[in-house]
Amino acid sequence: MNIPENMINRGRRSDIPTWPDGKRIAVLIAFDIDADTMWYTHADHFNGSISDLSRGVYGPKQGVPRILDMLDRQKIKATFFVPGVVAEMYPDIVKEVALRGHEIGYHGYLHEESTKTTYEEENATMLKAEKIILDLTGQRLRGHRGPGGVFHDYSLRLFVEHGYIHSSNFRDADGPFIHRENGKRIPVVELPKDSVFDDTAYDFYTETPPERYELKSPREMYEIWKDEFDALSSEGRMMNFVLHPQFFGRASRVRMLSDLIDYMRENGAWFATNAECAEYVLKQNGML
Ligand SMILES: [Zn+2]
Numbered sequence: 001m002n003i004p005e006n007m008i009n010r011g012r013r014s015d016i017p018t019w020p021d022g023k024r025i026a027v028l029i030a031f032d033i034d035a036d037t038m039w040y041t042h043a044d045h046f047n048g049s050i051s052d053l054s055r056g057v058y059g060p061k062q063g064v065p066r067i068l069d070m071l072d073r074q075k076i077k078a079t080f081f082v083p084g085v086v087a088e089m090y091p092d093i094v095k096e097v098a099l100r101g102h103e104i105g106y107h108g109y110l111h112e113e114s115t116k117t118t119y120e121e122e123n124a125t126m127l128k129a130e131k132i133i134l135d136l137t138g139q140r141l142r143g144h145r146g147p148g149g150v151f152h153d154y155s156l157r158l159f160v161e162h163g164y165i166h167s168s169n170f171r172d173a174d175g176p177f178i179h180r181e182n183g184k185r186i187p188v189v190e191l192p193k194d195s196v197f198d199d200t201a202y203d204f205y206t207e208t209p210p211e212r213y214e215l216k217s218p219r220e221m222y223e224i225w226k227d228e229f230d231a232l233s234s235e236g237r238m239m240n241f242v243l244h245p246q247f248f249g250r251a252s253r254v255r256m257l258s259d260l261i262d263y264m265r266e267n268g269a270w271f272a273t274n275a276e277c278a279e280y281v282l283k284q285n286g287m288l
Contacts, residue, residue: 018236019280024268025233026176026277028191028240029078029261030105030168031067032145033094035059035086035246037111041147051207055246060090063249068100070258079274081107081145084129087136098137103273105143106130106164113148122152126162142275145169145193145242156181159188166278168193174237176281187287189278191240196228198242203253218256229264240274 019026036056064080071078080097082104087094098104109129117125130141143166144159151169152158156179159167167179168191179188195201202216202224216224225239232239248254265271272280282288 019270021270022268023270024236025229025264025270026238027229027264027269027271028238028274028277029071029076029243029257029271030081030145030193030241030274031064031078031243031245031248032081032107033059033064033086033090033097033245034083034107034111034147035090037083037085038244038246041111041113049208057246059244059246059249060086060093063245063254064093064097066249066251066254067245068096068102070254071102072100074258074261076261076271077101077103077273077276079103079105079143081105082133083107083111083147084109084125084132085111087129087132091136094133095137098139103143103275104133104137104139104141105145105166105274106141107145108147111147113150115150115152117150117152119152119154119158122154123158123161126158130162143167143191143278156186156188160186165189165282166191166274168240168242168274171195174232174235176238176277178281178285178287185285185287187282189281191238191274191277193240193242196224197239199244199248199253200242203247203250204244205247218252221253222256222260225260226263229260229267229269233268238277 036053039052039056080102082094106129109125112125133139133141143164145168165187166189170190170192171194173192176189176191178185179190202221205213205215228239279288
């Protein structure tokens with residue numbers, strides 16, 4: 001087995017001492033607009049069912065507009081990780097995400113999940129996706145969340161070359177840490193995520209074999225995330241969400257997130273985009 005030693009962060013728990021304005025915890029509300037790409041690339045067993053494909057379309061068509069309205073009401077800026085082809089297929093909604101002041105992050109062109117991709121291929125995919133988003137929204141991508149959690153041993157090098165300052169791919173810490181290459185710190189902040197903050201742990205369902213219908217109610221999800229918030233905020237850490245509008249964009253779940261935002265705001269949350277959080281960490285460490 002090939003373990004990428006240089007990427008594993010053994011020992012350093014966090015590179016952030018305090019949050020701004022005496023806040024107790026950083027809360028990063030982040031979405032992955034995979035749309036129907038997820039169904040083409042994710043499941044080798046995918047049989048092209050209209051049930052799953054049209055649910056993919058539900059994300060940008062119904063879920064994202066509802067989420068954007070809720071975020072406006074809450075005055076919160078979020079990060080949306082968007083594959084390049086989703087920007088091509090749904091230009092109006094991706095443009096709207098940017099117009100409302102949210103950050104767009106890199107999430108592949110076709111939601112590529114291959115671990116065999118070469119440096120040259122990945123570089124070309126990044127350039128392609130970056131140009132599409134830039135032309136459509138005027139935004140330069142500043143951070144990376146690998147489709148399907150795929151991360152390559154050359155990824156950090158590419159992040160630096162492309163000017164990315166954040167990555168949310170690792171799960172080995174409760175707070176941000178600054179990546180290193182060859183023992184030296186580089187200006188890329190890891191903003192760790194985990195399945196516990198990924199809605200698909202609770203609301204992913206499919207009629208494509210193997211079927212799955214283990215839905216948790218919005219109230220159950222609220223309780224799980226509130227417990228995480230209470231415990232992590234008592235230690236001054238962070239939460240980075242992974243929310244998929246095709247599942248999470250349902251009315252009851254978006255309303256639940258709004259209720260949770262109310263609770264978190266009343267209890268010391270610092271809400272930030274992934275880029276804002278990464279900038280803060282870099283500044284705190286004298287790297288920006
Ligand atoms: Zn994805």
